[in-house]
Amino acid sequence: MLVEWVAWLLRTIAETILPFIASWTWIPWYTIALLHVAGAMLGVISVLAMFLIWLERKVSAHMQDRLGPMRVGGWHGWAQSIADGIKLLLKEDIIPLAADRPVFILAPVIVFGASFMSFVVLPFSQAIIVSDLNIGILYVYGISTISVIGLIAAGWASNNKWSLLGGMRSAAQLVSYEVPVGLSLLAGIVMAGSLSTVEITLAQSGGVWHWFIWRCFPFSFMAALLLYIGALAETNRTPFDIAEAESELVAGYHTEYSGFRFSLFFLAEYANMFVSSALVVILFLGGFSGLIPVSFVPDVIAGPFWFLTKTLFLVFVMMWVRWTLPRLRVDQLMGVCWKYLIPIGLVNLAAIGLWVSLS
């Protein structure tokens, strides 16, 4: 829907203002509109990531009883992230001599590409979605596993012992936590009866009491919590950030990356935080539907407002958790996943399956 609207808009503008261009359409208008939408989404992600980085610094600062960025741009240092982004573009690109060059260059591309592709199925509103794939949730689940390849590639190609160990640990962590995340996603899908993100959200429309998080209380609440904890682990956030903690393995798999290559990993991490929170919101917190069934503003405004508010609130809670809880040791981390979260996830799935098929 979104792409069709943009295509109609571009075609109308082209035909009224620039008729001589409108005639050579060997590239279909749909593709041109899609490229515009992809560019716009890239802009949204960049601004979002920059905003979240600034927010993280402010939140962490205020939780530590200090102020954070205050100078760049005037009001509370709002332009700090922009300045940091430009700084990273200006840094020298050092590739270690003994590094595996093609893989070294490919690794951030895989990680960022996987992050970016997950944005295709996020429903900002019923019609504002790039592509309502009928296997939306499975698509996001699969794409997020591809970024593990990028991590291992980064750790391996750096030719640095600590990067290799950090990359393997990070990959082991991500791969282990895919299982509880998958089980929680399944719990949400069982309640919805569909894999399409728009359909799952529409099944929760009509008010707060229809949201899946209370539909099969307490099991669906546990499933939502499990998905959120899995999301924290998937994005390497504290308390699960053993792989990239500054005091542990320098910077883990991205130690040897400088300049823009590093900022790609960084962008991908914050984009992943957004996508993971968005998954929790879509599956358990009602997606783009509001708190009450009546709506006083049109859907194209109310939808994105609710979706972004809920998702950004969950991202804020991720930051809150980061600066509140201590870090788990790596064996505790794996123990939590395999011995606690997976049994709980299996019990949840069975219980919700029972509940749904008996009602």
Next chain:
Amino acid sequence: MFDGFYNAFWFLVIGIAFVLVNLWISSLIRPADPAAEKLLPYECGEESSGTGFVRFNPRFYIIGLVFLIFDIETVFIFPWAVILKGAGAFVLVEMLIFLAILVVGLVYAWGKGDLEWIRQPTRWQPLVGLRTED
């Protein structure tokens, strides 16, 4: 078009193009001042010795293997989850049996010590011991 994957494909293309264009812009405005010390691997200021491709613990392989089993299980549960609503008790019981079989697998891996980060020797001793040396 193509069930929406046309859009996903172009998103991949634009993602890769974003990376390449930005790296090209960066190459125009960044300094290039190679020195031998800069190209060495970083070890918190120490001199590095030996190759970076060190041996790592096979526990990572075990974790990957157990993950693979559970991931395939999850993939099999996906279609069931979509059709469960309104499909009756037989469908539910069938999947509960499948989950039970996989729980047995999890308990086995747990009991054998495969889920420990630091591998202890196996705690399950044989019932009829034929141990001739200790």
